[in-house]
Amino acid sequence: MTSTQAVDDIVKSEYEHGFTTEIESDTLPPGLDEDVVRAISKRKGEPEFMTELRLKAYRHWLTMTEPEWPAVDYPKIDFQAISYFSAPKRPEDAPKSLDEIDPALLETYNKLGIPIEEQKALAGIAVDAVFDSVSVATTFRETLAEAGVIFCSISEAVHDCPELIRQYMGSVVPHTDNYYAALNAAVFSDGTFVYVPKGVRCPMELSTYFRINARNTGQFERTLIVAEEGSYVSYLEGCTAPQRDENQLHAAVVELIALEGAEIKYSTVQNWYPGDEQGKGGIYNFVTKRGDCRGARSKISWTQVETGSAITWKYPSCLLRGEDSVGEFYSVAVTKGRQQADTGTKMIHIGKGTRSTIVSKGISAGQGRQTYRGLVRIGQRAEGARNHTQCDSLLIGDRCTANTFPYIEVKHPSAQMEHEATTSKISDDELFYCRSRGLTEEDAVSMIVNGFCKEVFNELPMEFAVEAQKLLSISLEGAVG
Amino acid sequence: MLSVKGLRANVGDKEILRGLDLEVGPGEVHAIMGPNGSGKSTFAHVLSGREGYEVTSGSATFEGKDLLVLEPEERAQLGLFLAFQYPVELSGVNNTYFLKAALNSIRKARGEEELDAVSFLRLIKDKLKILHLDDSLLKRAVNAGFSGGEKKRNEIFQMALLEPKLAILDETDSGLDIDALRVVADGVNALRSPERSMIVVTHYQRLLDYIQPDYVHVLAKGQIIRSGGKELALELEEKGYGWIEAEGRAA
Ligand SMILES: Nc1ncnc2c1ncn2[C@@H]1O[C@H](COP(=O)(O)OP(=O)(O)OP(=O)(O)O)[C@@H](O)[C@H]1O
Ligand SMILES: [Mg+2]
Numbered sequence: 001m002t003s004t005q006a007v008d009d010i011v012k013s014e015y016e017h018g019f020t021t022e023i024e025s026d027t028l029p030p031g032l033d034e035d036v037v038r039a040i041s042k043r044k045g046e047p048e049f050m051t052e053l054r055l056k057a058y059r060h061w062l063t064m065t066e067p068e069w070p071a072v073d074y075p076k077i078d079f080q081a082i083s084y085f086s087a088p089k090r091p092e093d094a095p096k097s098l099d100e101i102d103p104a105l106l107e108t109y110n111k112l113g114i115p116i117e118e119q120k121a122l123a124g125i126a127v128d129a130v131f132d133s134v135s136v137a138t139t140f141r142e143t144l145a146e147a148g149v150i151f152c153s154i155s156e157a158v159h160d161c162p163e164l165i166r167q168y169m170g171s172v173v174p175h176t177d178n179y180y181a182a183l184n185a186a187v188f189s190d191g192t193f194v195y196v197p198k199g200v201r202c203p204m205e206l207s208t209y210f211r212i213n214a215r216n217t218g219q220f221e222r223t224l225i226v227a228e229e230g231s232y233v234s235y236l237e238g239c240t241a242p243q244r245d246e247n248q249l250h251a252a253v254v255e256l257i258a259l260e261g262a263e264i265k266y267s268t269v270q271n272w273y274p275g276d277e278q279g280k281g282g283i284y285n286f287v288t289k290r291g292d293c294r295g296a297r298s299k300i301s302w303t304q305v306e307t308g309s310a311i312t313w314k315y316p317s318c319l320l321r322g323e324d325s326v327g328e329f330y331s332v333a334v335t336k337g338r339q340q341a342d343t344g345t346k347m348i349h350i351g352k353g354t355r356s357t358i359v360s361k362g363i364s365a366g367q368g369r370q371t372y373r374g375l376v377r378i379g380q381r382a383e384g385a386r387n388h389t390q391c392d393s394l395l396i397g398d399r400c401t402a403n404t405f406p407y408i409e410v411k412h413p414s415a416q417m418e419h420e421a422t423t424s425k426i427s428d429d430e431l432f433y434c435r436s437r438g439l440t441e442e443d444a445v446s447m448i449v450n451g452f453c454k455e456v457f458n459e460l461p462m463e464f465a466v467e468a469q470k471l472l473s474i475s476l477e478g479a480v481g
Numbered sequence: 482m483l484s485v486k487g488l489r490a491n492v493g494d495k496e497i498l499r500g501l502d503l504e505v506g507p508g509e510v511h512a513i514m515g516p517n518g519s520g521k522s523t524f525a526h527v528l529s530g531r532e533g534y535e536v537t538s539g540s541a542t543f544e545g546k547d548l549l550v551l552e553p554e555e556r557a558q559l560g561l562f563l564a565f566q567y568p569v570e571l572s573g574v575n576n577t578y579f580l581k582a583a584l585n586s587i588r589k590a591r592g593e594e595e596l597d598a599v600s601f602l603r604l605i606k607d608k609l610k611i612l613h614l615d616d617s618l619l620k621r622a623v624n625a626g627f628s629g630g631e632k633k634r635n636e637i638f639q640m641a642l643l644e645p646k647l648a649i650l651d652e653t654d655s656g657l658d659i660d661a662l663r664v665v666a667d668g669v670n671a672l673r674s675p676e677r678s679m680i681v682v683t684h685y686q687r688l689l690d691y692i693q694p695d696y697v698h699v700l701a702k703g704q705i706i707r708s709g710g711k712e713l714a715l716e717l718e719e720k721g722y723g724w725i726e727a728e729g730r731a732a
Contacts, residue, residue: 432531433569437583437639438557447582451573
């Protein structure tokens with residue numbers, strides 16, 4: 001029996017089991033098997049190649065084991081207890097009013113100045129009100145269409161431009177890459193697709209915030225950005241307001257592809273709900289982000305500000321394949337309370353004259369645990385490759401920890417590597433100096449922390465940088481003492 | 482304005498201030514002199530609320546309010562200012578930004594309106610001129626990489642900007658070249674007013690030629706052992722501290 005036949009048989013057997021009717025219902029029972037994978041694909045009306053890709057990923061996932069990371073710990077995830085069907089949340093399951101939401105979360109919303117209606121949406125309460133952003137989004141789409149830029153959900157893209165999806169999806173992060181990437185490839189719910197044609201400079205910053213269906217893309221999000229020769233695009237992901245989500249596990253995959261002379265700037269401000277003081281209800285964020293500088297002189301730049309999640313595990317990486325291509329990674333990560341973060345980057349130098357810059361700023365307060373793990377690999381053909389790494393940790397209080405693990409592999413003698421690392425504490429002298437000038441302790445801390453992070457904030461688009469600063473101050477309130 | 486009575490303070494097990502008395506009235510300038518390690522900086526720190534000191538007895542009130550129960554920022558907001566003997570570097574914190582935040586924090590606490598960027602920059606320009614400070618220092622991080630003299634001038638610049646009611650200058654003159662000393666003294670004198678009092682800690686009579694004090698005190702072993710007019714400083718310059726301490730022991 002050929003494999004196609006086998007699949008056909010399985011598909012048929014599904015119908016026999018009355019699977020379709022189940023698909024029509026709102027939510028699939030928890031658990032994961034091939035039927036569920038097929039059901040997801042079917043429900044989305046995907047072309048067969050997509051269903052096949054999902055199944056292949058699923059079968060590969062079965063052969064893999066969940067990674068164990070020394071630096072983070074969390075209760076074992078029961079993958080059969082998760083519902084993989086991204087049906088819209090039923091109104092009766094959602095919190096009814098703001099009264100049911102963690103007061104600490106609401107306080108943060110108020111401090112950020114978020115309007116009530118939007119607070120409800122962020123907290124997962126069903127709202128009828130249509131946001132301004134919806135109409136804004138429509139106008140934006142028109143401007144983008146004029147420039148020839150495609151900016152839509154992955155589901156739409158699978159229908160409207162399947163050849164692009166076929167060509168690029170999984171070409172940077174194959175399903176074989178890691179456990180969570182395989183899982184994502186099998187069951188991904190939705191996500192964002194961006195395509196910038198040759199020579200086009202995208203006329204605006206692209207943000208998921210402006211995408212109508214962005215709010216419920218679910219736990220297995222998939223993003224694909226393709227920048228054709230000589231094009232430029234800046235993409236903003238996330239939102240400074242802490243987002244609550246019923247789904248505890250988030251395993252997203254982000255793929256960026258920059259062709260010759262193209263530049264992609266990808267900025268993230270992530271503020272998932274970290275849970276209450278015990279870390280309960282917090283999000284586990286296991287995401288695979290990778291950029292492929294496929295063409296000569298292409299450039300991919302990751303900038304991230306991470307303050308949320310109970311557990312974060314992410315390493316935005318760059319494959320520097322094109323000659324003279326450039327990879328950058330600017331990161332601020334904050335862990336406080338009982339948060340744990342294991343983050344960093346990988347810069348894989350393959351082409352000649354490739355350059356990379358890594359600036360990582362870790363801030364740890366309370367009992368926060370933070371690990372920076374960075375890999376810089378200079379391949380055999382990467383003549384004249386250069387890397388500069390700067391890795392700074394700032395500790396607030398004496399119960400938090402920060403660790404740095406830089407891994408360097410150099411296979412070409414001409415490589416130039418620079419590595420700087422510092423660990424500092426906010427000293428009593430600094431605090432007293434600020435306070436003696438009339439600043440409160442919290443103002444003093446946020447001022448020093450913002451100063452510490454300045455190099456990274458400078459990389460963010462203006463409005464985002466301002467929000468990120470505000471966010472950081474709020475996150476660290478009460479962190480001292 | 483400031484009234485200190487029988488102030489005793491420890492660092493760890495060690496008693497540093499041993500019953501210190503000092504009365505400072507509005508508009509008065511008091512000089513405090515005394516040997517190294519006698520407790521001058523400790524006194525300044527205790528007044529401005531630095532942690533790490535334990536006040537075991539005595540009191541310090543400022544305009545009738547008990548200073549010792551207040552947080553450092555609350556004291557600053559009341560109008561207390563300390564020019565540090567060793568100004569602290571705040572790497573990454575822009576000087577202008579820092580000053581604006583400090584000034585607005587104080588204004589806010591006083592119920593005054595916060596200054597916007599434009600009025601603040603105008604204010605800053607005026608004050609810079611008084612201290613002959615180069616405005617490039619404003620674009621840098623607070624005290625980071627400043628020369629010793631620049632740090633001291635920056636302290637007085639901050640004082641000029643924050644317009645305190647009581648300023649404590651802890652050895653602002655040490656580390657200044659002769660011209661800078663003049664400039665700083667001029668800056669300080671420009672801030673003298675019937676409402677503003679100052680405590681000037683110094684080792685050198687020379688500063689007191691420029692900033693004429695109303696009173697001079699000698700602090701030794703945690704106590705004020707002698708007070709007088711500005712002629713006391715001249716006497717100290719000539720004879721050192723030994724004779725007063727000897728007289729103290731004889732008495
Ligand atoms: N944190 C501390 N730990 C231990 N001893 C301290 C501490 N702070 C001050 N002291 C001691 O207290 C005494 C007084 O110090 P202080 O700095 O007040 O002296 P000072 O009069 O300002 O001296 P100088 O003229 O040298 O500046 C010194 O013996 C000093 O070593
Ligand atoms: Mg001293």
